[in-house]
Amino acid sequence: MPKVLISDKMSPRAEQIFREQGVEVDVKTGLAPEQLKAVIGDYDGLVIRSATQVTAEILEAAGRLKVVGRAGIGVDNVDIATASKRGVIVMNTPYGNTVTTAEHAIALMMAAARMVPQATASMKAGKWEKTRFEGVELYQKTLGVIGTGNIGSLVIERAHGLKMHVIAYDPYISKARADDLGVELVDLDALFARADFITIHTPLTDATRNLINAANIAKMKDGAIVINAARGGIVNEDDLYEALKSGKLRAAALDVFAKEPVGEHKLLTLDNFICTPHLGASTVEAQVNVAIQVAEQISAFLLRGVVQNAVNIPAVAEADLPVLQPYINLGERLGMVLGQLADSGLKRVAIEYAGEVSGLNTKPITTAVLKGILQNVLPETINMVNAPFLARERGIEVEQSTRELADELRSRVRVQLVMDRGPLEVAGTLVHGHQPRLVSINDMDLEMGLSGRMLYVANVDQPGLIGQLGTFLAAHNINIASFHLGRERPGGRAASFLAVDTPLDPPLLEKLRGLPNVLEARMLTL
Structure with a gap:
């Protein structure tokens, strides 16, 4: 018995x-690290929330451990790299608290609109300030939703029930999916300009950090209300x-902060600011749901070998993994390139396997491509289990084909991402048997490794551009570690990837885009 x-x-x-x-189970809460280390060797499975730190030292002592299950979404308290190395599956429960987080966002919006906390505090102070707390209605107002994943889509559904007009910004869903949700897709500037209420439902990434900043707040309606129950750091708290x-801004309501616990904070001194201490998932139902899910998932794995919501293992047989793993890694990294360069609604992902890879089980590689595309842009935890489901849910078609020959390469994986604005394509291969390489982008040949921090620049192929680029980076004290260049033809489009020691922040990227002949500039993390 496990x-x-x-x-x-x-x-x-x-x-x-x-x-x-x-399944035999022991409940021992509040263990110190040394106590956990002393007993963990007796168990096949470990169930945690956020308190237990599953460190490399704990995992090294866990001779029998096969699975760690997190009752919740975040797995920041698990050393996933060490767990993967030791063959320990790490699972989470990404869907147990979606309803409660969506409801909390709606609750914050209503409370901010009607100044409920402020009026409560006034009455408890013995006052009756009826004329002071004049609110605004939600009825027929425009709600701007940033991010339409699991939680965002539930907020949209509830906003329709409140008879609000909903517009949404999400560059990673198709027009068909937006129609299913009943929302009007707009660009970010249009959302800021039109929305009476703005609610955020995205992960915290380099692209979303400080998304709500002074420049973007200036684009908003006078008197708009901002709600964030997603991740701290998306809203620049000083600018807010x-x-x-x-x-x-008329008001703002935050459930999450860049630094938690908050302690003293100047936002807390403002009458038009309301907040909660990261309560998005704190309901009786959510706590029960995640407990049920984690127990069912771990039982299914330990008793029947069924893997659900694993964040660190592909769905392949153990015997096939040594051959497939390098291609799975290649597929995920090609997807990460596309996911970070995409900027409009995703319609289709077409993957071609050529050469030796065409004779393998390509399904997990395809799943890895989807994981790479989606993992930086969705608030959900993306893994090898839920990536295909989320792609289908968002109306993204997935096609794959094979060819026996891969030109001069032994194997080649080509991925085309079709978006509202057109296609974007990359191709890669393995060198030395396991190292992933990018060999082309939009039919422009180049070769570079797929790891680290890269500056991507698209430009018109004109003399002097490389020198201008180097001068610009040097002027801002940014060192270039390597440089990779490809072009379609003389005078046509060109693309450069620069490994840099220091990432360019959004204002600096905007300056770079202003250089002559530069068409696009983005930071990629691979």
Whole structure:
């Protein structure tokens, strides 16, 4: 009989489900690291929330451990690299708290619109300030939703029930998916200009960090209301303070902050600012749901070998993994390039396998491509299990084909991403048997490794551009580690990838885009 340890406090339903399934379970919460290290060798499974730190040292002592299950979404407290190296599957429960987080965003929006916390505090202070707390209605107002994943789509559904007009910014969904949601897709500037309420439902990435900043707040309607129940750091809190203090924004409501716990914060001094201490997932139902899900998932794996919501393992047989893993890595990294360069609604992903790779089980490679495309742009935790599902849910068609020959290469993986604005294509191969290489982008030949921090520049092929680029980076104290260039023809389009020691922030990228003949500039993390 497999044996599981529950090391964090959670609903007793988890323990009950394990026993019903025939899994032996111990509940030992509040263990110090040394105590956990001393006992972890007795268990096949470990169930955690956010308190237990599953470090490399703990994993090294876990001789029997096969799976770690997180009752919740985030797995920041698990050393996933070490777990993967030791063959320990790490699972999470990404769907247990979507409803409660969506409802919390709606609650914050209503509370900010009607100044409910401020009026409550006033009455508790013995006052009756009826004329002071004049609110605004949600009815027939425009709600701008940034990010239409699981939580964002639930917010949209509920906003329709409130008779709001919903517009959305999400460059990674198709027009068909937007129609299914009943939203009007707009660009970010249009959303800022038109929305009376703005709610955020994206992950925190380099692209979304400080998304709500002074420049973008200036584009918003006077009197707009901003809500963030997604991730701290997406809203620049200093810029938000100034906008609220000046009256540019009527109100704001945050459930998440760049630094938590918050302690003293100047936002807390403002009457038109309301907040909660990261309560998005804090409901009785959500806590029960994630406990049930993690217990069912771990039981299914330990008893029947079924893998669900794993964040670190592809769905392939163990015997096939040594051959497939380098191609899975290649596919994911090609997808990451496309996902970070895409900027409009995704319609189709077409993958061609040529040469030796065409004779392998390509399904997990295709899944890895989708994971790479989606993982930097969706608020959900993307893994090898849910990537195909999320692609289908968002109306993204997936096609794959094979060819026996790969030109001069032993194997080649070509991925075309079709978007509203047109196609974007990359191709890659393996060198020395396992190292991924990019060999072309939009039919422009080049060769570069697929790792590290890269500056991507698209430009018109004209003399002097490379010199201008080097001078620009040197002027801003940014060192170039390597440079890779491809072009379609003399005087046509060209593309450059520069490995840089320091990332370019958004204002600096905007300056770079202003150089003559530069068409596009982006930072990529691979």
